[in-house]
Amino acid sequence: MGRKKVEIKRIENKSSRQVTFSKRRNGxxxxxxxxxxxxxxxxxxxxxxxxxxxxxxxxxxxxxxxxDRYEIHHADELEALDLAExxxxxxxxxxLLEIVQSVDTLISLEEQLETALSVTRARKxxxxxxxVKSLQKTENLLREENQTLASQVGKKTFLVIEGDRGMSxxxxxxxxxxETLPLLK
Amino acid sequence: MGRKKVEIKRIENKSSRQVTFSKRRNGxxxxxxxxxxxxxxxxxxxxxxxxxxxxxxxxxxxxxxxxDRYEIHHADELEALDLAExxxxxxxxxxLLEIVQSVDTLISLEEQLETALSVTRARKxxxxxxxVKSLQKTENLLREENQTLASQVGKKTFLVIEGDRGMSxxxxxxxxxxETLPLLK
DNA sequence: TCGACTATGTATAACCA
DNA sequence: TTGGTTATACATAGTCG
Numbered sequence: 001m002g003r004k005k006v007e008i009k010r011i012e013n014k015s016s017r018q019v020t021f022s023k024r025r026n027g028x029x030x031x032x033x034x035x036x037x038x039x040x041x042x043x044x045x046x047x048x049x050x051x052x053x054x055x056x057x058x059x060x061x062x063x064x065x066x067x068d069r070y071e072i073h074h075a076d077e078l079e080a081l082d083l084a085e086x087x088x089x090x091x092x093x094x095x096l097l098e099i100v101q102s103v104d105t106l107i108s109l110e111e112q113l114e115t116a117l118s119v120t121r122a123r124k125x126x127x128x129x130x131x132v133k134s135l136q137k138t139e140n141l142l143r144e145e146n147q148t149l150a151s152q153v154g155k156k157t158f159l160v161i162e163g164d165r166g167m168s169x170x171x172x173x174x175x176x177x178x179e180t181l182p183l184l185k
Numbered sequence: 186m187g188r189k190k191v192e193i194k195r196i197e198n199k200s201s202r203q204v205t206f207s208k209r210r211n212g213x214x215x216x217x218x219x220x221x222x223x224x225x226x227x228x229x230x231x232x233x234x235x236x237x238x239x240x241x242x243x244x245x246x247x248x249x250x251x252x253d254r255y256e257i258h259h260a261d262e263l264e265a266l267d268l269a270e271x272x273x274x275x276x277x278x279x280x281l282l283e284i285v286q287s288v289d290t291l292i293s294l295e296e297q298l299e300t301a302l303s304v305t306r307a308r309k310x311x312x313x314x315x316x317v318k319s320l321q322k323t324e325n326l327l328r329e330e331n332q333t334l335a336s337q338v339g340k341k342t343f344l345v346i347e348g349d350r351g352m353s354x355x356x357x358x359x360x361x362x363x364e365t366l367p368l369l370k
Numbered sequence: 371t372c373g374a375c376t377a378t379g380t381a382t383a384a385c386c387a
Numbered sequence: 388t389t390g391g392t393t394a395t396a397c398a399t400a401g402t403c404g
Contacts, residue, residue: 001379002400008219015371020400021224027398028216031381032230034193035213039206040235045217046251050225054258063259066231067252073239074248135324142327149334186396187383200388205383207389212381 021049029057036060042069206234214242221245227254 011017025047032043042060044067049055058066196202210232217228227245229252234240243251 001398008222011223017224024220031213035209037193038196039202042233044231046229046255048227048254070231186381
């Protein structure tokens with residue numbers, strides 16, 4: 001499809017790889033568009049370049065709907081593999097029972113999230129981001145408040161920040177009340 | 186690319202639409218594969234036929250990773266729109282509080298399920314949930330400390346929950362130190 | 371680097387088995 | 388239906404400005 005036949009293997013020359021990437025990427029997305037129109041279908045194309053840049057196209061429906069469809073299908077696939085069976089072999093029975101008992105809660109939580117926001121998939125992420133932000137704010141305010149109170153008490157009551165990875169809380173008498181909390185897993 | 190030029194519009198004849206769908210779909214997926222190899226990229230193609238059947242291909246990386254990449258990108262976009270702000274308006278606070286209170290359960294469930302099934306998908310969610318969890322712990326500790334300190338100060342220093350919308354902090358002498366804090370954005 | 375240009379390899383529309 | 392064949396339209400590799 002050009003002056004010369006090309007083997008399908010990594011193009012070593014960086015600049016021609018870049019050029020080919022751009023041309024073929026556009027070609028691919030155009031083909032997807034055509035197919036979706038010609039045959040009334042919904043097509044999502046996600047391209048992540050070597051350098052991590054994302055290019056996407058959704059034709060016939062929006063990206064989230066198409067991805068949802070994939071996820072549903074995928075979930076079915078997992079189920080079809082009888083993963084419950086596999087799980088049983090890999091998980092201590094006690095843990096499995098706990099999971100099963102909690103499934104209702106889990107489903108209900110997810111439903112609440114999805115229903116309440118009645119929007120597409122990434123909402124959950126969004127919600128949690130907001131949550132993290134406001135928790136951080138609250139934390140900062142509480143810290144300030146503690147400072148103020150501590151100075152009023154006039155004792156060495158304090159919060160110790162260990163690096164910026166975790167923290168522990170000690171009371172005035174030096175008892176370690178709480179172990180180090182990993183701030184990020 | 187055939188005996189005749191075709192207009193890009195829905196093919197009315199059902200059987201030739203079916204044939205075209207099958208051929209072009211394979212072509213599209215093959216193009217994606219080639220591009221991913223030629224230019225070292227990761228490409229996901231999701232095709233949902235008119236009848237709801239799903240065809241998918243992932244080259245260069247697995248589907249879940251590529252979709253994650255999209256979701257992260259998408260989440261960033263949403264954040265730029267300050268959707269955290271919008272969330273405040275759309276989600277009844279009570280529901281949100283219930284959800285937050287359940288995060289411990291949820292994270293533990295997700296972790297167990299994921300470990301058991303060796304699924305990589307929800308990594309980001311998991312990470313953020315960890316974040317939320319530890320922030321909540323931190324918050325609780327700070328609150329406890331505040332209580333202790335306040336009682337040591339021996340005055341009416343307290344945290345006031347105003348309805349369930351926010352909170353303010355006042356010191357013993359009645360000075361309003363802080364304006365209303367939105368507990369949850 | 372970037373967009374045109376074109377010669378050429380490919381994909382595929384129509385046919386056919 | 389499905390799976391080949393073939394004539395053609397199209398995509399694109401290399402090139403030039």
